[in-house]
Amino acid sequence: GDSVTQMEGPVTLSEEAFLTINCTYTATGYPSLFWYVQYPGEGLQLLLKATKADDKGSNKGFEATYRKETTSFHLEKGSVQVSDSAVYFCALSDTGGFKTIFGAGTRLFVKA
């Protein structure tokens, strides 16, 4: 079945460092890909998305490109802030759109 694999955390960075969180997927058909973020004590929020190959999603300085050839959707940010400390979930939505499958989540700590 469809699945999402993302790098294990926690990831600890200093403020203004470069961030990469790897995400790869397996899926039949043509899924949409997402990054969700969960700040402490809050629910899941959509961070960015891409619906087809080579699409780049971006939001709040974060970017991810839908790479069909490598089945990847890595999350990047050029300069992280303390306020980016959260858990980041890579996810895919199956072609029918009836289910979103999440990766295990990667916890990010950003130190001042």
Added chain:
Amino acid sequence: AAGVIQSPRHLIKEKRETATLKCYPIPRHDTVYWYQQGPGQDPQFLISFYEKMQSDKGSIPDRFSAQQFSDYHSELNMSSLELGDSALYFCASSGRTEAFFGQGTRLTVV
């Protein structure tokens, strides 16, 4: 803008009791999903509904049941609660694009 509303936000129940969680989707969204997130875990898909019919089923225990009503709100019924059911339960809705999540109901079973 209207978001997904879940109630209650917090719930404490004793073992073997029953709990009902409610989810009110974004207007005009026809699909509702339920997820369970244990402490330090990723969200696990439980069940989804499309146009009031069950559309997909994940790792939902037999002790749990859910339905979507004519106004598209959904309820997750949980019986014979166990300590391991303590978790954050998320509802999400979609209208064929990305899922929008509610704030979740934190269930604590004591």
